[in-house]
Amino acid sequence: MSKFKKKVNTKQEIPTSSMPDVVFMLLFFFMVTTKMRETSINVEQKMPQATQLKKLVKKSLVSYLYIGTPKKIEEFGKEAKIQANDVFIETKNVIQWVNAEKSKQDEVDRDALTISLKVDVEAKRGLIADVETELRKANARKILYSANQKLDL
């Protein structure tokens, strides 16, 4: 009968000695992939949805413009504003900003600069068209209207 005697002393614990290694591995992964956001966004940002999205290949060649209603309405008013880096800029200063962004890039890459327009859904077309006109004058003609993937359809 002793043949079928149940083992009662099986250890049921998960070995924890390798846990720090596993955790460190995860930690390094997130440390390497984390990219800290440099700017705090001061305008409303609700992205529109679209189906025909494209990815940008060269991330270093992208500059961002944020357009939307300011988050602090009592301070900046209800009109949609353009935010570049950390400050609000006027439409007429867009050319200046583009040139500053271009000078940050290598000389060979300057004309390949993409402007990513992160525009709030509620922003009006008039302001965006004005920005587009300025971008055309500044010869930064490759633009990307940031959007999220539409799920239905």
Added chain:
Amino acid sequence: MARSTPEIPNASMADIAFLLLTFFLMTTTVASDKGLLLFLPPPPEAQPPEDVEVQERNLFKIQINSSDKLLVEGDPWFSTNRELIDKIKIFILNNGQDPLSSDNPGKAIVSLKADRGTTHKMFIDVLDACQAAYHEIYAERAGVSVVQWREISSDPNASPEAREAYDKGRGINPDGSVEIPMALSIAEPTKVGG
């Protein structure tokens, strides 16, 4: 000489690591650079304002007013985006069959005109439909899915196969021009308002 070797207590190491891990997990933002890619025309002053004769039949007009209502080819539009995509596709690929529609894909122009009061949401919706129509035509010609086509077209020089599919989808005329160019014209917005 027996000397006790100094040891760092490593029981709390996992806790510290977890703390750091949680911090990086929370601060990580997955960079999502996705959207509708668009090439703007050269600045208005650079080109002399020559009157390019575009025949009425080669122009597919989409207008959006300030209350986000659509006017397609002069008629109010109430249908879905899907039907709009199909209508644009039929227009582009008409090849002179219907005398009221385009002569050939090379001449066809999709014109998108918004009002200054149109919301960005509506504009993106319609722009999406226009791009979808072209992408579907290209993808079908190249024999790939629309998703694959978008990947290919965002970097056509990634591989020789991608380049080949890209050229097949858009078509190259003997004189070097593109057979079906994505002719999307975004006009200056109107100022009607209301």
